[in-house]
Amino acid sequence: MYPVITISRQFGSGGHSIGEKVAKQLGIPFWDGEIVNKVVEEHGYARELIEEQGETTSQASKWFDISAASAMYFQSPQDEIFLAQRKVVLEAAAEPCVIVGRCSDYILRSAEVRCLNILIHADLEHRVARVLERYGDIKDVDVKKRILKKDKQRRTYYRYYTDQQWGAYDNYDLALDSGVIGEDCCVHLICELAEKLNV
Amino acid sequence: MYPVITISRQFGSGGHSIGEKVAKQLGIPFWDGEIVNKVVEEHGYARELIEEQGETTSQASKWFDISAASAMYFQSPQDEIFLAQRKVVLEAAAEPCVIVGRCSDYILRSAEVRCLNILIHADLEHRVARVLERYGDIKDVDVKKRILKKDKQRRTYYRYYTDQQWGAYDNYDLALDSGVIGEDCCVHLICELAEKLNV
Numbered sequence: 001m002y003p004v005i006t007i008s009r010q011f012g013s014g015g016h017s018i019g020e021k022v023a024k025q026l027g028i029p030f031w032d033g034e035i036v037n038k039v040v041e042e043h044g045y046a047r048e049l050i051e052e053q054g055e056t057t058s059q060a061s062k063w064f065d066i067s068a069a070s071a072m073y074f075q076s077p078q079d080e081i082f083l084a085q086r087k088v089v090l091e092a093a094a095e096p097c098v099i100v101g102r103c104s105d106y107i108l109r110s111a112e113v114r115c116l117n118i119l120i121h122a123d124l125e126h127r128v129a130r131v132l133e134r135y136g137d138i139k140d141v142d143v144k145k146r147i148l149k150k151d152k153q154r155r156t157y158y159r160y161y162t163d164q165q166w167g168a169y170d171n172y173d174l175a176l177d178s179g180v181i182g183e184d185c186c187v188h189l190i191c192e193l194a195e196k197l198n199v
Numbered sequence: 200m201y202p203v204i205t206i207s208r209q210f211g212s213g214g215h216s217i218g219e220k221v222a223k224q225l226g227i228p229f230w231d232g233e234i235v236n237k238v239v240e241e242h243g244y245a246r247e248l249i250e251e252q253g254e255t256t257s258q259a260s261k262w263f264d265i266s267a268a269s270a271m272y273f274q275s276p277q278d279e280i281f282l283a284q285r286k287v288v289l290e291a292a293a294e295p296c297v298i299v300g301r302c303s304d305y306i307l308r309s310a311e312v313r314c315l316n317i318l319i320h321a322d323l324e325h326r327v328a329r330v331l332e333r334y335g336d337i338k339d340v341d342v343k344k345r346i347l348k349k350d351k352q353r354r355t356y357y358r359y360y361t362d363q364q365w366g367a368y369d370n371y372d373l374a375l376d377s378g379v380i381g382e383d384c385c386v387h388l389i390c391e392l393a394e395k396l397n398v
Contacts, residue, residue: 116379121368169320169366174388175374180315185395189373189388196384 003096004115005194006105008166011150012127014178014186015120016100021187023098026194031092032100039084045077053078054085055101056153082161101154105171106162116197118190119167119175124148126179202295203314204393205304207365210349211326213377213385214319215299220386222297225393230291231299238283252277253284254300255352281360300353304370305361315396317389318366318374323347325378 005022009015016032023030036050075083082103089104093113105117122130128143158166169175174193176186204221208214215231222229235249274282281302288303292312304316321329327342357365368374373392375385 119368119374123369167368169318169368169371169374170322170376172368172374173376173379175318175368175371177369177372180372181392181396185392188395189392192391193380193384193388196387197380 004093004108004113005098005118005190006108006115007098007100007118007120008105008172009101009120010122010127011154012131012147013120013122014130014183018120018178018183018186018190019098019100021183022190022194025187025191026096026098029092029095029097030100031089031097035085035088035092035099035102038088039081042088043080043084045081045084049077050081050085053081055157103158103161106158106164116174116194117172119172120178120186121167121175122177122179203292203307203312204297204317204389205307205314206297206299206317206319207304207371208300208319209321209326210353211330211346212319212321213329213382217319217377217382217385217389218297218299220382221389221393224386224390225295225297228291228294228296229299230288230296234284234287234291234298234301237287238280241287242279242283244280244283248276249280249284252280254356302357302360305357305363315373315393316371318371319377319385320366320374321376321378 005019007015007019007022009019019032020030036047036054039045039050039054040047085102086107089099089102089107090111090113092099093104093108093111093115099108105115108115109117124144124147127147131143131147155166158164164171174190176189178186181189204218206214206218206221208218218231219229235246235253238244238249238253239246284301285306288298288301288306289310289312291298292303292307292310292314298307304314307314308316323343323346326346330342330346354365357363363370373389375388377385380388
């Protein structure tokens with residue numbers, strides 16, 4: 001009934017890890033960095049460019065906004081990456097899988113693919129602790145600022161390509177605070193739900 | 200760890216029913232209409248007044264906004280009802296229980312009572328179907344309009360007394376779309392979570 005699970009996540013909330021474990025437990029493919037690999041493979045873009053612009057809006061795209069007429073003829077590199085990623089998301093969704101980010105909830109809803117849409121969030125304190133635990137004590141970097149900037153970039157990217165507000169509760173079937181609930185319990189609840197709904 | 204469960208809900212989403220079943224399953228008291236009973240009992244207000252103004256903002260309260268100086272000395276009937284309900288919520292939270300609505304998530308957070316905060320929502324189509332199923336085919340009433348009005352009243356009430364946006368995802372530990380997930384599965388997931396967190 002819901003063969004595809006999309007995971008939207010705040011930076012540092014553990015959404016990637018939760019999605020990976022859900023996919024493993026359900027025995028279905030997992031798409032996150034794999035989307036980048038596929039786009040590199042198919043289009044020959046530099047990996048760094050996709051990693052940098054794959055979920056953040058760049059000045060280039062904003063510039064193209066100025067002239068609607070120009071935008072009809074030219075695509076910014078970011079628009080091309082969005083379309084390439086969109087194609088990968090649609091192809092991946094041909095079989096049961098878990099997809100992280102990339103506006104996949106919106107892309108699949110627009111394409112009328114039925115999905116189970118999940119949101120993973122956590123308060124800043126939990127996310128800072130998680131990032132420090134994962135990447136160690138990063139010197140010369142203000143972790144809080146980095147997290148907030150990443151959130152803002154993803155929100156803006158989502159807004160730009162979907163014209164919707166990131167995190168609006170009615171876009172998700174299930175939203176979980178991983179800081180309160182814990183990563184393993186999030187995985188458990190998502191898998192329980194998937195099982196109940198016969199994913 | 201989380202002895203109190205608060206349920207915020209959209210009108211017609213089944214939040215009341217889900218909360219009641221969760222309380223029954225966990226063997227703890229349930230507070231919804233019971234809050235009204237207690238306020239009637241303790242303050243002698245007319246039941247109709249509390250049912251009408253217990254979660255909706257009235258013109259009276261809006262009028263009091265105009266003069267901050269007056270508001271320091273006078274309380275609108277609605278403000279008095281809010282304070283009476285707040286007292287009941289705080290007293291109820293002295294033991295494990297489930298509380299529906301009445302800004303209980305905000306009231307208890309402000310009082311530093313640890314809670315598990317749940318949001319139940321559903322799309323309009325599911326809610327219309329549920330209201331019609333529950334109350335029968337109500338003649339001369341536009342059910343859609345009634346639902347949207349009730350949502351707006353509750354949103355405005357929440358905004359008025361908490362200065363926060365109703366439905367903001369970071370206010371909830373778990374948010375569920377009861378239209379997609381189904382009432383019984385919502386109950387199951389909330390009880391699973393409560394058990395995992397040792398409510």
